[in-house]
Amino acid sequence: MEEKTLVKYIENRLEYDEKQLVIEWINASDENQEHYNMLKAKHTVSAFNDPLLDVDKTYAVIKERRKKRRIKEALRSWLPVAGVLVIGWLMYDFFNSPETTKSGIVDNVETGIVEEVTPKGVSRAVTLPDGTEVVLNVDSRLRYSGAFQGSLREVFLTGEAYFEVKRDTSRPFVVHAGDMNVKVLGTSFNVRSYSEDEDTRATLVDGSVEIESAYGVPVRLEPLQTALLDRQDRRIEIKRVSAEEAVSWKEGKLIFRETLMEDVLEDLERRYDVEFVIRSEVLYNYQYTGTFDNLNIDEVLRVLKISSPIHYKKEGKKIILN
Amino acid sequence: MNKANSNNLVSLIRQGDEKAFETLYRLYANNLFIIARSYLRDDFSAEEVVQGIFIAIWDKRNEIHVKGNVGGYLFKMTKNRCLDILRKPRKIVSMEEEAVLLEDAINFKALQDREASFLLEEELEKRIEEAVELLPKTCKKVFLKTKMDGLNYRETAEELHISVKTVESHMTKALKHMRFHLREFMSCFPFFG
Numbered sequence: 001m002e003e004k005t006l007v008k009y010i011e012n013r014l015e016y017d018e019k020q021l022v023i024e025w026i027n028a029s030d031e032n033q034e035h036y037n038m039l040k041a042k043h044t045v046s047a048f049n050d051p052l053l054d055v056d057k058t059y060a061v062i063k064e065r066r067k068k069r070r071i072k073e074a075l076r077s078w079l080p081v082a083g084v085l086v087i088g089w090l091m092y093d094f095f096n097s098p099e100t101t102k103s104g105i106v107d108n109v110e111t112g113i114v115e116e117v118t119p120k121g122v123s124r125a126v127t128l129p130d131g132t133e134v135v136l137n138v139d140s141r142l143r144y145s146g147a148f149q150g151s152l153r154e155v156f157l158t159g160e161a162y163f164e165v166k167r168d169t170s171r172p173f174v175v176h177a178g179d180m181n182v183k184v185l186g187t188s189f190n191v192r193s194y195s196e197d198e199d200t201r202a203t204l205v206d207g208s209v210e211i212e213s214a215y216g217v218p219v220r221l222e223p224l225q226t227a228l229l230d231r232q233d234r235r236i237e238i239k240r241v242s243a244e245e246a247v248s249w250k251e252g253k254l255i256f257r258e259t260l261m262e263d264v265l266e267d268l269e270r271r272y273d274v275e276f277v278i279r280s281e282v283l284y285n286y287q288y289t290g291t292f293d294n295l296n297i298d299e300v301l302r303v304l305k306i307s308s309p310i311h312y313k314k315e316g317k318k319i320i321l322n
Numbered sequence: 323m324n325k326a327n328s329n330n331l332v333s334l335i336r337q338g339d340e341k342a343f344e345t346l347y348r349l350y351a352n353n354l355f356i357i358a359r360s361y362l363r364d365d366f367s368a369e370e371v372v373q374g375i376f377i378a379i380w381d382k383r384n385e386i387h388v389k390g391n392v393g394g395y396l397f398k399m400t401k402n403r404c405l406d407i408l409r410k411p412r413k414i415v416s417m418e419e420e421a422v423l424l425e426d427a428i429n430f431k432a433l434q435d436r437e438a439s440f441l442l443e444e445e446l447e448k449r450i451e452e453a454v455e456l457l458p459k460t461c462k463k464v465f466l467k468t469k470m471d472g473l474n475y476r477e478t479a480e481e482l483h484i485s486v487k488t489v490e491s492h493m494t495k496a497l498k499h500m501r502f503h504l505r506e507f508m509s510c511f512p513f514f515g
Contacts, residue, residue, distance in 0.1 A: 012363070016421075019421065020421065023421065023424050023425065023428065026428050027428070033428070033431055033432075034435065036428065036432060037431065037437070037438045038437065038438055038441070040360070040438065041435070041437075041438035041439075041441045041442050042441065044356060044361075044442060045441060047360070048445060048449055049352070049353065052355060052356055053351055053352045053356075053369070053372070055347070055352055058373060059347055059348070062347065062377060066380050285370075285377075
């Protein structure tokens with residue numbers, strides 16, 4: 001076999017028929033195979049340092065994966081302490097709150113602190129004493145002083161909520177969420193700060209808000225901009241979003257754009273009050289793009305099965321993926 | 323890169339040093355990708371192989387034991403993962419399906435070939451060594467201390483008994499040189515760009 005033809009084969013520049021001949025030739029003897037082996041290695045080496053891999057882009061993907069695991073590791077190592085904190089806090093609530101209503105409102109008469117809580121799978125609209133409308137997404141908690149007195153209207157959020165703030169220029173409205181404070185006069189916006197998330201994010205729909213954090217100067221948002229505060233890097237990033245994306249969950253939609261499957265599943269767990277057990281390494285790295293428009297969990301699973309490398313088995317609240 | 327230096331990079335990674343991990347990635351990822359791509363003949367699978375390796379390294383950083391140089395270690399991981407893919411019949415639906423399977427078998431043998439593997443492994447390490455070796459003596463020392471051992475300029479200056487200013491000027495020189503020889507390596511240090 002001519003060396004030239006072999007090189008052409010390695011470079012994938014042969015027609016189908018010629019290719020077949022080369023394959024036959026390599027398979028004809030150990031000697032031929034060995035000859036090919038060295039030529040292939042030399043050809044491979046000759047391409048070294050050609051910038052064929054987008055190193056920046058692929059490293060960003062790896063970094064993303066690494067960050068997720070680090071949070072998990074941190075959670076795991078803090079679990080014993082967190083357990084004590086949660087228990088301590090539950091007991092506090094138990095002794096101090098005379099009434100726990102069915103809707104999840106915890107009203108503490110002594111301190112005047114009102115707490116609105118939504119469990120997994122349930123979102124709810126709430127009207128605050130000043131007339132501000134809040135839609136609390138699933139698995140979220142909003143605390144505020146019942147009277148709303150003083151020069152500030154302050155609320156504390158874990159989870160996600162959409163706000164339509166009643167205008168009152170004399171008393172700014174402030175949402176405390178994680179490391180972020182969102183300060184507004186009268187406007188509508190969305191804040192998301194689930195503890196499993198890597199960032200706290202505020203999306204402005206209409207009006208104007210100011211984002212404060214401990215890590216830099218305050219930032220003013222324009223409508224349809226999102227401020228993402230990365231909890232690890234402690235940096236605020238501003239992104240543009242579509243009106244549909246901004247508060248899609250309010251209309252019962254879940255929109256994902258090149259989102260890591262792990263994040264998608266986290267959102268689904270909260271929304272449908274289910275638990276995913278992932279038994280496939282491949283799934284972790286899979287990025288999903290798609291919209292679930294008011295689907296029930298079975299419909300969601302069917303869509304996922306068609307559009308991504310997922311097989312599932314449902315066992316009560318548990319869904320096993322492989 | 324000599325053995326001591328690559329092992330320093332590994333021990334930094336074991337301590338959870340992300341910058342060291344990034345340096346390792348930027349030094350080797352492209353050439354490992356070229357190897358995987360050449361034998362798998364498929365960019366997507368090759369990219370997955372390389373990503374899988376580095377994710378595994380980070381996840382299991384506490385358990386990493388490198389005998390010999392890092393390049394050899396990374397090459398063996400790449401090789402094993404590629405062999406795994408070539409061994410199993412791939413799901414390919416096309417007219418040339420049979421040819422693809424035959425070619426997988428051929429390339430499986432080619433990658434298993436000891437002499438060929440030796441060549442690939444040697445060259446992988448040599449590319450980086452060459453670039454570092456070409457540096458003038460002190461310049462090389464400064465470069466290895468700061469970028470491979472992870473010392474800061476002051477520490478480097480103290481260890482080499484030179485002034486911080488000298489360290490700085492050597493670094494500028496070294497980075498200029500490395501940029502010429504290893505384009506990818508440079509994006510690691512944007513401040514010197």
